[in-house]
Amino acid sequence: MEPDVKDVSENNISTQNTILPADASSNSRLLVILIAVVCTVVVITHWPALSAAAMSFDDYQYLLENVLVQNPSLASAKQFLIEILKPTTVDGYYQPLSMISLMLDYALGGRADNLMPFHRTSLVLHTANTALIIVLLYLLFKNVWAAAAAGLLFGVHPMTVEPMPWVSERKTLLAAFFALWCLIFYVRYTRTNKMRFLTVSVVTYILALMSKPTSVPLPIMMLLMDYWPLERILKIKNQKSNLRNFINLILEKVTFFALGGIFAVITYISQSGTAGTAETAGQGVWRIPLVLCHNIIFYLHKIVWPVNLSSHYAFPNPLGLSNAAVFAGVIGTGILLVFLAISLRWTQALLIGWLIFFAAILPTMQIIGFSDVIASDKFAYLPSVGLLMIMAFFINWLWNTGRFARQRIIITIIILMLAGSEAFAARRYLTHWRDSTSLFEYMLKLTPSAAPVHDTMGVILSTQGKLDEAEKHHRRAIELKADYAEAHNNLALVLHAQNKFDEAVSHFRQALSLKPFADAHYNLGITLSEQGKLDEAISHYRRAIEMRPNFAKAYDNLGIALAQQGKLDEAISCYNQSLQISPNSAKAHNNLGFALQSQGKLDEAISHYQESLRIKPDSAEVHNNLGNALAAMGKPDDAINHYQQALEIKPDYADACYNLGNVFRLQGRLDEAVNCYRRALELKPDDVEARHNLDKALKLQGRPKETQK
Secondary structure, eight states, X not given: OOOOOOOOOSSSSOOOOSSSOTTHHHHHHHHHHHHHHHHHHHHHHHGGGGGOOOOOTTHIIIIITOTTTTSOSHHHHHHHHHOOSSOSSSSSSOOHHHHHHHHHHHHTTOBXXXXXXXXXXXXXXXXXXXHHHHHHHHHHHOOHHHHHHHHHHHHTOGGGSTTTTSGGGHHHHHHHHHHHHHHHHHHHHHHHOOHHHHHHHHHHHHHHHTTOGGGTTHHHHHHHHHHTTSOHHHHHHTSTTHHHHHHHHHHTTHHHHHHHHHHHHHHHHHHHHHTOOOOOTXXXXXXXXXXXXXXXXXXXXXXXXXXXXXXXXXXXXXXXXXXXXXXHHHHHHHHHHHHHHHHTTTOSHHHHHHHHXXXXXXGGSSSSOOSSOSBOGGGGTTTHHHHHHHHHHHHHHHHHHOSSHHHHHHHHHHHHHHHHHHHHHHHHHHGGGSSHHHHHHHHHHHOTTOHHHHHHHHHHHHHTTOHHXXXXXXXXXXXXXXXXXXXXHHHHHHHHHTTOHHHHHHHHHHHHHHOOOHHHHHHHHHHHHHTTOHHHHHHHHHHXXXXXXXXXXXXXXXXXXXXXXXXXXXXXXXHHHHHHHOTTOHHHHHHHHHHHHHTTOHHHHHHHHHHHHHHOTTOHHHHHHHHHHHHHTTOHHHHHHHHHHHHHHOTTOHHHHHHHHXXXXXXXXXXXXXXXXXXXHHHOTTOHHHHHHXXXXXXXXXXXXXXXO
């Protein structure tokens, strides 16, 4: 039986005056109720995402090391908006709205050790996207139950899990949110012919592009929707002035295509200039069709049977027909295309719905190598709208052609069973996101030969102090991918922490020879500074700043190196630049205070020490430095207070013991001074000054010098 596709009008564009169909008054309440029920189920299913503590691949750029996100302000928001062709805090493409949304979550308390504010916003966005999908499908097919069923299966599907606990994937959710509004307003325009709806559709398209540029294909999706399910093209064929109307149909999308083209160029330039594009030359003319065939079947397989989901799907090796996955993709794609062609005898739904999915996912299909994965769950998030249209269409058909209530009951039971199994799988997948170690151990089980997974696992272990294990993973990553610059850099960091400075320098240099990037220059600068090679270290700090102008830490360490060379004015300038970029850097305030104190500017120095302690109250070093400045100003009691706070925080702080002893001695509190000097010498036996001042204190007491142990 051929599915019933209703012709909504004899004209090119319907003259309906409401966003809902004619019987909306009877269905709107049911629609609201079903949306509320579905959204509740979605929230319950994904609730464990709120407690997820895992950090994934690029979260350090988006959160841990992003000075703009960590300093919420209008200035930071402006910076995100104006850095179009060369973003400075995140490698890759222009995505200002996503970065601003993360910045706002940071302002609400989101931190590396408290990811809940980020996950909360992401869960809200996913729930809202589920509701918008239901609205869109209802507008298209006018069946509340079919729209709600398809929306439910989308909302709880395991492949929608990834963007919520993965902080940096806010862009996927936010872009989909605006893209769905764009499509809804476009459908509204086609039903009313009112330009204000097309204008709002353009605005939401821009917002989607500013969230994530994979929204570029939306105008192509609109054209396909004009063919089906809107059937505007079919109606034009039946009109006398069909050519003019068809031209008008194209012209109404010129703005969309122009904007999409501009953002596509911006994306390529910014991606190439910051993150780079993977080298695909020399892989043969068959690379693109083989990748497309593999991915077409890969995504359909994961959607239908969502098991072994991961944040890293490695490229098939080899990328040829000798690889079973690639061979299955080629055969499967051939069968799929034949089936879709045959399906046109009954309906356009299967072919056009699949083409909408394919058009939407095409930018991420690795035609241009922009990533080290061949596919990703998040790439299918918005494109799944095309497949959901097919689902809603057939549910609507089955729902309306059933002769008995029993048929609708059977459909409902099947939908609920599918939703239940999806929700169970989604919950199970979320358990792997409870912490970073669990997540990457899980990924390594699935892809034991994936270099990026080994490298990131090494970074995680390094932060836990497990340096030997971290080193093994970084070396394994380099074995798997010899030209892996980031792995060389991360291995060098581990070697540096193990005091293997020469080997660390060697790997930093290898990283820079493979791919010059700011972090490697900065890290090499630190290692060279610790080796006393200040001139070379300074040159690397400057190079890091050239590559990343808002690299606050590089300015700070450049200032330290310059101060060590006695160039205090230049050092102070660097510290001020660091604080201009990152005003809440306790370290920079402390360093600036120390430099000002060295110039005798005690009031200014004390002000910066106090600001440093406001930001980080538990810093023993700053309490000690502030104590020194107060003692120099003739405020011994205040100085004693800060030395004692330093020792409460760090009881084995030899310098604080020594400095406290000096103040006690000058106050005539000789017994206390002697005890402080003795403690300082226990902690640092070779401290000549502490030994000398102890002798002074003992002499003032009329006691003999103590024999040096």
